[in-house]
Amino acid sequence: MVLTFYQRLIEKIINDQSLAILSEYFLSTVASNHSTQAHLQGEASLVLDAVSCERGERLLVEHLSLTVTAGQGVRIEGPNGSGKTTLLRVLAGLSQQYSGMVSWCGNDIRQARAALAADTLYIGHLAGVKALLSPLENLAWWVSLHIQSSEPLSKASLLNALSQVGLQRFASTPCYQLSAGQQRRIALARLYLSQHRLWILDEPFTAIDIDGVTLLEQRIAEHLAQGNMAIITTHQTMKIDGFRSCALDAVKQKAGGC
């Protein structure tokens, strides 16, 4: 009796659109449903419609409209403090402090948070690497959160990803013994495991040596060639075909500055 009551209650919560946020917390199936819907729609796209964001009273991005479709890369440009990171955090679904609309595969990301999360890889300024754990442990933790494969990934594939970024010898060394560049490489090893369709990379080349940058550029080019998308900020020169530039400062001046 009591059990069926709870079952009905839960079903009601799931079916009720207005409680979608609650059911997102409780229900496993929401994430996979959303992402399969997105896959069915075929053409993936990220559309920004008159997006404005501010940080601490300052208007950084004003009325930015941008469309990214399959196989396209966009490089967000602008001087320090022009709002690149703020914008990327909005696109990744981390920040809610914006006006306008961002949609992923036709759904507003405010509603379709799970669908965006299932398709997006975000690497920000902070690497998300625990200093007390080894690179292998860090990567395994990330994989369990972000890779939804039908079988669990083997240790060999994790080691392979680490060797792609030149860390195979340090796989079991605690991260606090590694350099800043090496710690950054652990975060970037995710690129070799990821099957996400949208990569949002905030200054991915910081602290990476020249050879490392070349390898990363190859990986990003490969990702785009597979029909995926990438949005990147960097102050370095980037040699990847198919990248458009989107300058934040120009947009802002058009709107009258801040």
Next chain:
Amino acid sequence: MTDNKPNTEVAIFAAFNALLLRDLRVYFRSRGTWLNPLVFVLMVITLFTLGIGPDPSTLSNHASGIIWVVALLGIMLSLDALFRADFDDGSLEQLLLSPQPLYLAVLAKVLAHWFITGLPIVLASPLYSLMLGIPADAIPVLALGLLVGSGILSFIGAIGASLTVSLRSGGLLIALLTLPLYVPVIIFGSQFVQSAIEGWPLMPTFSMLLGLLIGAMALAPVAIIGGLRLSQDA
């Protein structure tokens, strides 16, 4: 991705286990973190015995209240660290962006934290109940009450921790936010021990404690997730 639900469920529990194990690993590698609340509790209880005096009857009259308040403070002081390291190194961003249900992720984090703070306090309870002159047959009851109660304290305290994680120093604010919510736990917790000492029936207060724990487990993660999302906009 293409097929069925069971895989998703496997992935979800794999994520839960991975989070729990990772947090426990981090705690055990940063030696001492898990000892701090326990040492705090032992020291404050020692101070109480010195302050009140050695008279066993006076001590045991106040024992249940003292133990509960001290355990509460010990857990509360350790809670500031619950999300702070993850916030500082960016792990929290990756956690919030995971397509896995955050509810279970938060459950795993609070559980891991309870293992290293609440559980040692429970396990050491026979020691400090003897110091305060609690009768031997009431000690298992006290431990049971603390076992349930420390879980409630962890979940409620985690709400405060999630709300203050983006502030540079959230220590005192956590106390102000969560202490009012601790009131029912203190009332029923010390009542539970008192019942054992006086020989009153135990079930009514124990049911209340269990009910509070279940309520906290079900609802606190929703508030914690909200707090953590807010922290990303600060």
